[in-house]
Every structure is written in C-alpha cells, then in structure tokens.
Amino acid sequence: MSKVTVVGAGAVGATCANVMACREVASEVVLIDIKEGLSEGKMLDMYQCSTLMDFDTKLVGVTNDYKQTANSDVVVITSGIPRKPGMTREELIGTNANIMKGVIENVVKYSPRAIIIVVANPMDTLTYLALKASGLPKNRIIGMGGARDESSATWPRLRAPTSTTSTAWSSAATATRR
Ligand SMILES: NC(=O)c1ccc[n+]([C@@H]2O[C@H](COP(=O)([O-])OP(=O)(O)OC[C@H]3O[C@@H](n4cnc5c(N)ncnc54)[C@H](O)[C@@H]3O)[C@@H](O)[C@H]2O)c1
Numbered sequence: 001m002s003k004v005t006v007v008g009a010g011a012v013g014a015t016c017a018n019v020m021a022c023r024e025v026a027s028e029v030v031l032i033d034i035k036e037g038l039s040e041g042k043m044l045d046m047y048q049c050s051t052l053m054d055f056d057t058k059l060v061g062v063t064n065d066y067k068q069t070a071n072s073d074v075v076v077i078t079s080g081i082p083r084k085p086g087m088t089r090e091e092l093i094g095t096n097a098n099i100m101k102g103v104i105e106n107v108v109k110y111s112p113r114a115i116i117i118v119v120a121n122p123m124d125t126l127t128y129l130a131l132k133a134s135g136l137p138k139n140r141i142i143g144m145g146g147a148r149d150e151s152s153a154t155w156p157r158l159r160a161p162t163s164t165t166s167t168a169w170s171s172a173a174t175a176t177r178r
Pocket residue numbers: 007008009010011012013032033034035038078079080081082083092096099102103118119120121122123144145148149178
C-alpha cells in the first residue's frame with residue numbers, strides 16, 4: 001500500500017499522475033492544484049478510463065486541500081510556471097521559489113515522512129530550497145531532471161534508422177527540451 005501526491009495538475013503533473021495510475025505504482029494517487037476544479041476534473045477523466053486501461057489505483061483530485069494528501073509516502077512537486085520561448089530555467093526562480101516555499105510547508109505538515117521529488121524549474125535550485133525549507137534529511141529530497149534529459153538525449157539514437165534522421169531528431173529533441 002502506498003500513497004503518492006502530485007502537486008500541480010498542469011501538463012507535467014497530470015501526465016505524471018496518469019502514468020502512475022496506469023502502471024499502478026501506488027495504491028492511491030492524489031493530484032492537487034490551486035486552480036479550482038482542475039485536479040478534480042483531470043482525476044475524473046483518468047478514473048473514467050480505468051476500465052479501458054485496466055487499473056484500479058484510487059484517484060483523488062483536490063483544490064488546495066492538503067488534508068487529503070496526508071501521510072503520502074512520496075510527494076512529486078510540479079507546481080510552478082513553465083518557461084516561455086526564449087526564457088532560461090533560472091528566470092523562473094522568483095515565481096517558482098515562492099510557490100515552492102508554500103507547497104513545502106504544507107507537504108511537511110501533512111506528510112512528514114514523505115520522500116519529496118522536485119520537478120519544477122529551475123529544478124536544481126528549487127531542490128536545494130526544498131531541502132532548506134523542509135528541514136528534512138537530504139536523502140529524502142530528490143530533484144528530477146537528469147533522467148528526463150538523458151531520455152531526450154538517447155531516444156533518437158535508439159529509434160532513428162539513419163545518421164541524417166538521427167541528427168534531425170537530435171536537433172528537434174534539443175529544441176523542445178525544457
Ligand atoms: N525537471 C524536468 O525535467 C521538467 C520537465 C518539464 C517541465 N518542468 C517544470 O515543471 C513545472 C511545471 O510545468 P508544466 O508544463 O506542468 O506547467 P503548467 O503551467 O502546465 O502547470 C503548472 C501547474 O502548477 C499549478 N500551481 C501553481 N501554483 C501552485 C501552488 N501553489 N500549488 C499547487 N499548484 C500550483 C498551476 O495552477 C498549474 O496547473 C515548470 O516549472 C516546468 O519548467 C520540469
């Protein structure tokens with residue numbers, strides 16, 4: 001039995017929740033966002049696909065109610081603004097650091113034993129902020145970026161049949177990497 005909370009029900013958070021639900025990596029997945037009804041709607045959509053996709057993970061969508069996230073084993077933090085064209089990850093720090101501080105306070109309050117995985121950018125800086133703001137030991141705070149970048153860097157080589165195509169795919173992957 002395990003419970004995972006995903007904070008932020010945007011592109012990354014909803015995809016993360018959906019993959020975990022379909023793969024049944026946890027018995028319960030909670031999706032939480034500040035936008036009224038967003039998480040509830042996304043979890044309802046996923047739940048209505050559960051017969052088709054053959055999973056029975058318990059799915060809970062909530063708006064800013066951290067009581068529902070209580071005693072999570074793992075909390076994945078995706079809340080924050082993404083980059084716009086031309087922006088660096090570091091330019092997100094002002095907005096996303098404030099979001100992170102508020103989120104961490106609630107996560108630690110309701111799930112003091114959780115492992116925290118930081119996805120929001122700038123990921124390295126926000127992981128360090130999460131470590132400092134939470135007061136948790138460093139082996140409980142993990143930044144997720146390298147694994148995803150490694151996947152972006154390797155998939156064209158694995159799938160593209162020719163070097164020309166491979167180069168084109170590599171350029172496309174680099175251009176779209178966040
Ligand atoms: N580490 C990586 O490999 C990686 C990959 C892609 C994106 N990202 C980062 O992940 C973050 C999310 O990207 P996205 O595309 O899902 O963005 P998005 O805009 O689609 O979703 C972000 C969500 O966070 C929510 N949010 C904002 N403040 C919140 C709060 N205080 N509490 C709860 N939810 C809150 C928003 O309402 C929104 O639904 C960005 O910072 C992006 O740069 C990281």
